[in-house]
Amino acid sequence: MSMDATSRLTRLRARFSLLDANGDGQLQADDFDLLxxxxxxxxxADPAKAHALREGCRxxxxxxxxxxxxxxxxxxxFEEYAAAIPDAVHFDQYGSPYAHALAAVADPDDDxxxxxxDFVACMTAIGFAPPQVAQLFAELAGDNDRVATRDWAAAIRDYYVSASADIPGQLLAPRSA
Structure with missing residues (x-):
């Protein structure tokens, strides 16, 4: 298996685990409400943003x-999930509302x-490890002390659809022991 295939499988397992919010080994509608x-x-979050996040998750x-x-x-x-790895078109239709709503929830002043x-709070609430969240923030923020919502939403998309190991979202993948 190539490094990209290995990193994609690692991300696939990590994504499934994060989406399985109740930890029962399978994905159901309740997991996305819990997320x-x-x-x-x-x-x-203001009520409109909270509603958008809930709708994005649904x-x-x-x-x-x-x-x-x-x-x-x-x-x-997991077997069903792995057999039908969603592509970019699928993510753009179904995952993008979630990604944009998540970034918007973390931007209370709409700037x-x-x-x-706020970035750390959201990402750790989802289940990502704080050290990787800190690394991702630094990667996305660069020399700034903030991350653009569009950059964060794009990084979420890349994490879910990119076959490359050379993306900022790869920082969120669990490390091999």
């Missing part, structure tokens, strides 16, 4: 279930930028 709840408990689940739930039981196993504390 939204965790983020919204970590940051103060849309993500609905698209994922439609494309990966092969037996129609409204449960997605198009996310401060470190």
């Amino acid at each position: 939204a709840d965790r983020v919204l408990n970590a940051v103060k 849309a993500y689940w609905q698209g994922l279930a439609a494309d990966t739930d092969r037996d129609g039981d409204r449960v997605v196993t 198009g930028e996310v401060e470190r504390a």
Whole structure:
């Protein structure tokens, strides 16, 4: 397996684990509600942004279930998930509302930028490890003390669809022992 294939599989397992918010080894609609709840408990969001995040999570689940739930039981196993790895077109339709809503929730003043504390709060609420979150913030922020919401949403997209190991979101993948 190539390094890109290995890193993609590592990300695939990590993504599945993060989306499996209740940790039962399968994806269901409740996992995406729980994911939204965790983020919204970590940051103060106005009602419209909270609603957009909840709807983004639900849309993500609905698209994922439609494309990966092969037996129609409204449960997605890792095997189903891995067999139907969503592509960029799928993510743009179903995952993008989630990515943009997540970045917007972390931007309370609507200036198009996310401060470190809000970025860290959201990413750790999702389940990412603080050291990797800090590295990703530094990568996306560069010399600034904030991350542009559009850059964060683009990094989320890349994490979910890129086959390359040379992306900022790769910093979030678990490290090999």
